[in-house]
Amino acid sequence: MSTGIRVTPIGSIRTPYKTLDECPKGPDENNGKAKIELLPNYADGLLKLEAEEVDLLYWFDKAPRDQLRGVSPHDGIERGVFAMRSPHRPNPIALSRVKLLSISGNILTVSGMDCLDGTALLDIKPAPRKR
Amino acid sequence: MSTGIRVTPIGSIRTPYKTLDECPKGPDENNGKAKIELLPNYADGLLKLEAEEVDLLYWFDKAPRDQLRGVSPHDGIERGVFAMRSPHRPNPIALSRVKLLSISGNILTVSGMDCLDGTALLDIKPAPRKR
Numbered sequence: 693m694s695t696g697i698r699v700t701p702i703g704s705i706r707t708p709y710k711t712l713d714e715c716p717k718g719p720d721e722n723n724g725k726a727k728i729e730l731l732p733n734y735a736d737g738l739l740k741l742e743a744e745e746v747d748l749l750y751w752f753d754k755a756p757r758d759q760l761r762g763v764s765p766h767d768g769i770e771r772g773v774f775a776m777r778s779p780h781r782p783n784p785i786a787l788s789r790v791k792l793l794s795i796s797g798n799i800l801t802v803s804g805m806d807c808l809d810g811t812a813l814l815d816i817k818p819a820p821r822k823r
Numbered sequence: 824m825s826t827g828i829r830v831t832p833i834g835s836i837r838t839p840y841k842t843l844d845e846c847p848k849g850p851d852e853n854n855g856k857a858k859i860e861l862l863p864n865y866a867d868g869l870l871k872l873e874a875e876e877v878d879l880l881y882w883f884d885k886a887p888r889d890q891l892r893g894v895s896p897h898d899g900i901e902r903g904v905f906a907m908r909s910p911h912r913p914n915p916i917a918l919s920r921v922k923l924l925s926i927s928g929n930i931l932t933v934s935g936m937d938c939l940d941g942t943a944l945l946d947i948k949p950a951p952r953k954r
Contacts, residue, residue, distance in 0.1 A: 697882055697943070699828045699914045730905075734913065737891040739903035746905075749880075749916055751828055760868040772870035774861075774877075774947040782865065783830045783945045785880055787918065812828070814914045816905040 701812035703730040703798075705750055707805050712754065716806045717765055718777070719788040723804030726790070728813060735798035743818035746792045746802065751812040752779035789819055832943035834861040834929075836881055838936050843885065847937045848896055849908070850919040854935030857921070859944060866929035874949035877923045877933065882943040883910035920950055 706727040709715045716723050728748070730738070759780045763770050773781040791803040800816070837858040840846045847854050859879070861869065890911045894901050904912040922934040931947070 697830045697832070697884075697945075699830055699916070701828070702913050734891065734905075737903040737905040737912075739892055739906060740900070741903060741906035743906070747918060749914070749918070753828075760865065761870060769871070772868040772872060774865075774868040775870060775872035775874070775949055777948050777951075781868070781946060782833050783880070785830070785916065785946055787878060787880070787948060814828075815912060815916055817908050817918060818906055820908075 699814055701751070701814065702734045703728060703813040705748070705805055705807055705811040705813055707807060707809045709808055712808065715808060716804070719790055719804055719806045721791060721803035723806070725793065726802050726805035728800040728802060728816070730798040730800065730813070732798050738795060738798070741792070741795065741816075741818065743792055745789055745819035747817040747819055748788050748790060748802070748813065749815040750786045750807060751814055752784035752786050752807070753812065755779035755781070755784035757782050757784060785814065830945055832882070832945065833865050834859060834944040836879070836936055836938055836942040836944055838938060838940045840939050843939065846939060847935070850921055850935055850937045852922060852934035854937070856924065857933050857936035859931040859933060859947070861929040861931065861944070863929050869926060869929070872923070872926065872947075872949065874923055876920055876950035878948040878950055879919050879921060879933070879944065880946040881917050881938060882945055883915035883917050883938070884943065886910035886912070886915035888913050888915060916945065
């Protein structure tokens with residue numbers, strides 16, 4: 693097993709939220725739209741992206757990584773970090789499935805995101821078709 | 824934006840597949856079961872994990888990272904890497920939603936996975952409840 697793995701931001705997520713207190717708890721299509729700015733050198737990777745939904749992976753760089761338990765803001769119950777989707781986890785890689793509304797060059801418009809403006813984007817994957 | 828981010832394996836995924844040729848194309852509950860061996864020091868993070876399904880993030884360490892297009896094995900069509908869930912992508916973080924069958928200490932049993940035996944695990948997240 694490798695002792696460390698390096699990942700590279702491929703773009704950034706633009707939202708209206710400038711502080712953590714402003715961020716909603718979880719992505720929600722009722723929270724307007726967000727822009728995904730892919731770095732121009734990755735734009736060719738969007739060829740034939742026609743999915744209705746995409747899974748976005750992004751990086752919560754302000755999250756503590758040394759917590760193994762937390763209290764959910766939804767119900768006040770203490771759980772392990774792997775029983776929550778909170779950003780407080782050993783590898784604070786966030787995952788949200790959002791609606792893909794449009795693509796223009798290297799910019800994607802998607803349904804509402806919950807992260808800080810400027811959050812580092814790690815990956816875009818088409819969501820599997822619904823069964 | 825950060826120029827590099829370091830992630831750490833938190834465990835490994837045990838499958839019957841010892842070579843890439845043996846790996847099925849995509850996770851499938853018809854492909855038996857897989858074991859997730861969380862490193863013991865992370866086991867406390869499983870507290871109250873009761874989800875029926877979990878999203879597993881793992882690392883395709885053998886995948887090329889410099890490709891922006893590829894040909895799907897399903898239909899032979901060339902697409903951008905962000906239009907496919909193939910492991911060939913700038914950050915080869917794989918994502919699979921699988922059924923969580925049981926937990927015993929630091930070992931999870933889940934439905935069939937598609938990765939090599941010993942693949943590095945990066946995260947476990949409970950799947951959102953179905954709407």
